[in-house]
Amino acid sequence: xxxxxxxxxxxxxxxxxxxxxxxxxxxxxxxxxxxxxxxxxxxxxxxxxxxxxxxxxxxxxxxxxxxxxxxxxxxxxxxxxxxxxxxxxxxxxxxxxxxxxxxxxxxxxxxxxxxxxxxxxxxxxxxxxxxxxxxxxxxxxxxxxxxxxxxxxxxxxxxxxxxxxxxxxxxxxxxxxxxxxxxxxxxxxxxxxxxxxxxxxxxxxxxxxxx
Numbered sequence: 001x002x003x004x005x006x007x008x009x010x011x012x013x014x015x016x017x018x019x020x021x022x023x024x025x026x027x028x029x030x031x032x033x034x035x036x037x038x039x040x041x042x043x044x045x046x047x048x049x050x051x052x053x054x055x056x057x058x059x060x061x062x063x064x065x066x067x068x069x070x071x072x073x074x075x076x077x078x079x080x081x082x083x084x085x086x087x088x089x090x091x092x093x094x095x096x097x098x099x100x101x102x103x104x105x106x107x108x109x110x111x112x113x114x115x116x117x118x119x120x121x122x123x124x125x126x127x128x129x130x131x132x133x134x135x136x137x138x139x140x141x142x143x144x145x146x147x148x149x150x151x152x153x154x155x156x157x158x159x160x161x162x163x164x165x166x167x168x169x170x171x172x173x174x175x176x177x178x179x180x181x182x183x184x185x186x187x188x189x190x191x192x193x194x195x196x197x198x199x200x201x202x203x204x205x206x207x208x209x210x211x
């Protein structure tokens with residue numbers, strides 16, 4: 001039986017597992033209006049108050065996926081091939097930075113936003129502390145998208161240079177990373193789930209390769 005803590009397999013379990021955990025938990029938000037994420041403040045707060053469990057579940061899903069992805073990326077440098085190891089480490093460090101900023105946003109969503117939403121529904125006012133925190137969360141989210149996208153491009157380059165993982169996986173990671181950054185620049189928004197696509201693909205490739 002394969003050792004689940006063997007380098008490539010462990011990285012694969014973390015990276016593919018993060019995609020699965022994210023899909024299952026964040027996917028619960030498909031049962032409510034997308035305005036819960038990007039609608040006008042009054043609409044979003046009412047939806048959050050009405051669907052507190054889904055809001056918390058989805059954001060916890062992002063937290064878990066982020067932590068698992070970061071952990072998997074730090075295992076990965078030894079598995080991409082010697083020539084790509086330093087770039088893979090740079091990708092891991094970049095994602096860790098991006099993830100830390102994203103966790104700040106998620107902390108605000110989990111700790112502050114539900115109470116603000118309940119208060120808004122009950123008395124029609126928004127806690128004055130919330131707007132600056134929401135702006136901070138928005139800024140750290142944008143940073144996550146840009147740095148996370150750059151990390152995926154770097155990861156793709158590491159895979160291509162290292163040669164131990166299929167080149168198609170490297171090209172896919174780099175292309176998705178560019179699309180993440182380019183999409184935000186073009187449309188002014190980008191679903192955070194896209195940042196996890198390349199690492200999920202890498203994780204699946206590793207699991208298939210290690211049997």
